Amino acid sequence: MKDRLPEYRRIQLHANTFRDQLESCLWEFTWQEEKDHPGRRHAIDQVYYTDGGTEYALYMSSPEESWATTREQFEIVLRHWRPAEE
Numbered sequence: 840m841k842d843r844l845p846e847y848r849r850i851q852l853h854a855n856t857f858r859d860q861l862e863s864c865l866w867e868f869t870w871q872e873e874k875d876h877p878g879r880r881h882a883i884d885q886v887y888y889t890d891g892g893t894e895y896a897l898y899m900s901s902p903e904e905s906w907a908t909t910r911e912q913f914e915i916v917l918r919h920w921r922p923a924e925e
Contacts, residue, residue, distance in 0.1 A: 844870035850881075857917075863887035869903065879903035883913055895922060 850867040857863040867883045882900035889895070897920060901909035 844868070845873060846871040855885075857885055857887040858920075858922075860887045860889065876902070881906040881909070883910070885917060889922060893922070 847868060847870045850869065852864065852866045852868075854864050857865075864886050865883070866886070867881075869879060869881045872878060872880045879902065880900055881903050882898065885897040887895055897913075897916060899909055899913045899916070
């Protein structure tokens with residue numbers, strides 16, 4: 840993890856219910872990006888499995904200084920997300 844996400848810091852990681860799916864979790868974290876977009880980054884990832892077993896990961900990240908806006912956008916994505924037909 841140290842190589843992929845230098846200075847990784849977990850904000851939250853917990854099971855939740857998403858789209859009535861009990862097999863879900865929310866992971867929020869920060870790290871220091873050194874390659875493509877250097878600087879402090881903040882990310883969030885909502886993972887869940889459908890009844891048919893398909894896994895979805897709804898992920899967003901941004902520079903730390905833009906996090907408030909990105910977090911609002913993430914909530915909009917979660918409210919409007921519709922999976923592909925199985």
